[in-house]
Amino acid sequence: MNKILIIAEHDGKTLSPSTAKCVSCAAAFGGDIDIAVLGQGTGDVAAQAASIAGVHAVIQIDAAHLEAPLSVNHANEIVALASGYSHLLGPSSTYGKDLMPRVAALLGANQVSDIMEVMGPYQMKRPVYAGNAIVNVTAPEDVTLVGTVRVASWPAASEGGGAEIRQAEPAAGPCTDSAWIGLESGGGERPDLQTAGIVVSGGRALGSKENFELIYALADQLGAGVGASRAAVDAGYVPNDMQVGQTGKIIAPDVYFAIGISGAIQHITGIKDAGTIVAINKDPDAPIFEIADIGLVGDLFNIVPELKSQLG
Ligand SMILES: Cc1cc2nc3c(=O)[nH]c(=O)nc-3n(C[C@H](O)[C@H](O)[C@H](O)COP(=O)(O)OP(=O)(O)OC[C@H]3O[C@@H](n4cnc5c(N)ncnc54)[C@H](O)[C@@H]3O)c2cc1C
Known part of the structure; x- marks a missing residue:
C-alpha cells in the first residue's frame, strides 16, 4: 500500500492552503497520508495539519535552524523521514x-513536477510547454516518487480530521553554507496570490509604480490578492514575486481581474484554471477578451475608480 508524506508549507503560525490541496492529490494516489511540519514553535500549524480530513499522522520537527524555510536544512529532515514512504x-x-x-537529488530519485491529475499509484499527468501540452508520466515503482503538486489543479481537502501529532527530533544540524537573510514580500497583509479566492492583476498599462496603487486599492476593497503581468514586473511597478504566468505563478482563483493586460499566451498560462475572468482593456481586440467571461472595454483609469465607487 502507498504511504505518502506531504511536506507542509506554512509561515510559522498558519498552514498554507496548499497543504490541503496536496492532501487531495495524495488521496488520488491512495494510501496512508502523513504530513511533516518543519519549523520552530509550530504547535498551531501541526494542529491545523492534523485537522485536515484524510490525514493519518502529523510529524512535527521543531528546531531553531528549521524556522526559516531553507531547503538546505529542510531537505535533510525529509530525507531522514523518507524510508518507508512510497511518495513524498x-x-x-x-x-x-x-x-x-x-530531496529528490539526495535520494537519487527523479522528480515529477506539477502533478495535475493522478491516474494510478505511479501514473500522473503534468503540463509542459507552458500548459499547452499535457504529458502522461509513469514513475518507477521501486523508487520513492518525489513530486510537486500543481496546487491550482486540486481542491483543498476538507476539515474534520483528527490525526495524531508526533514529535520527532531533528536528524541533522544547521547547514553552514547558506544563511537566511530575510523575506521580502510585496503583498503585505493581503491574501497570498497563489491561494487567494479573488486576484486583481495589473499590466503595463498602469504606467508607473504610483498608478499601481489603483490596483492595490481595488484589491483591498475586494479582499483580494494582487498579481501583475511580466511587463509590469519588468518595468519595476511591482516586485517579481507578483508575476502571474508561465515564468511567474500559476493560480486558480475563483475570480481573476486582468486590468490593462493584453492576454499574451505566457500570461494566460498562469490563469487557465481561474473561475471567472474579468478583463478591463481599452483595446476591444485585445486577446484577453477571447478568454474573459466579463469584458469591459475602456480606459482603466476611468473604469477602475467607477468600479470602486459602485462597490461602495
Ligand atoms: C519566455 C517568456 C516567458 C514569459 N512569461 C510571462 C509570464 O509569466 N507572465 C506574463 O505576464 N508575461 C510573460 N511573458 C511576457 C508576455 O509575452 C507579454 O509580453 C506580457 O504578458 C505583456 O504584459 P502586459 O499585458 O502587461 O503588456 P502589453 O502586452 O503591453 O499590454 C498592455 C495592454 O494594456 C492595454 N491598455 C493600455 N492602456 C490602457 C488603459 N489606459 N486602459 C485599459 N487598457 C489599456 C493595451 O490595450 C494592452 O492590451 C513572457 C514572455 C516570454 C518570451
Whole structure:
C-alpha cells in the first residue's frame, strides 16, 4: 500500500492552503497520508495539519535552524523521514519548487513536477510547454516518487480530521553554507496570490509604480490578492514575486481581474484554471477578451475608480 508524506508549507503560525490541496492529490494516489511540519514553535500549524480530513499522522520537527524555510536544512529532515514512504509530495509553490528537487537529488530519485491529475499509484499527468501540452508520466515503482503538486489543479481537502501529532527530533544540524537573510514580500497583509479566492492583476498599462496603487486599492476593497503581468514586473511597478504566468505563478482563483493586460499566451498560462475572468482593456481586440467571461472595454483609469465607487 502507498504511504505518502506531504511536506507542509506554512509561515510559522498558519498552514498554507496548499497543504490541503496536496492532501487531495495524495488521496488520488491512495494510501496512508502523513504530513511533516518543519519549523520552530509550530504547535498551531501541526494542529491545523492534523485537522485536515484524510490525514493519518502529523510529524512535527521543531528546531531553531528549521524556522526559516531553507531547503538546505529542510531537505535533510525529509530525507531522514523518507524510508518507508512510497511518495513524498510538496506544493509547486516557491517553497516546494526549492525543496523537492533537493530531496529528490539526495535520494537519487527523479522528480515529477506539477502533478495535475493522478491516474494510478505511479501514473500522473503534468503540463509542459507552458500548459499547452499535457504529458502522461509513469514513475518507477521501486523508487520513492518525489513530486510537486500543481496546487491550482486540486481542491483543498476538507476539515474534520483528527490525526495524531508526533514529535520527532531533528536528524541533522544547521547547514553552514547558506544563511537566511530575510523575506521580502510585496503583498503585505493581503491574501497570498497563489491561494487567494479573488486576484486583481495589473499590466503595463498602469504606467508607473504610483498608478499601481489603483490596483492595490481595488484589491483591498475586494479582499483580494494582487498579481501583475511580466511587463509590469519588468518595468519595476511591482516586485517579481507578483508575476502571474508561465515564468511567474500559476493560480486558480475563483475570480481573476486582468486590468490593462493584453492576454499574451505566457500570461494566460498562469490563469487557465481561474473561475471567472474579468478583463478591463481599452483595446476591444485585445486577446484577453477571447478568454474573459466579463469584458469591459475602456480606459482603466476611468473604469477602475467607477468600479470602486459602485462597490461602495
Ligand atoms: C519566455 C517568456 C516567458 C514569459 N512569461 C510571462 C509570464 O509569466 N507572465 C506574463 O505576464 N508575461 C510573460 N511573458 C511576457 C508576455 O509575452 C507579454 O509580453 C506580457 O504578458 C505583456 O504584459 P502586459 O499585458 O502587461 O503588456 P502589453 O502586452 O503591453 O499590454 C498592455 C495592454 O494594456 C492595454 N491598455 C493600455 N492602456 C490602457 C488603459 N489606459 N486602459 C485599459 N487598457 C489599456 C493595451 O490595450 C494592452 O492590451 C513572457 C514572455 C516570454 C518570451
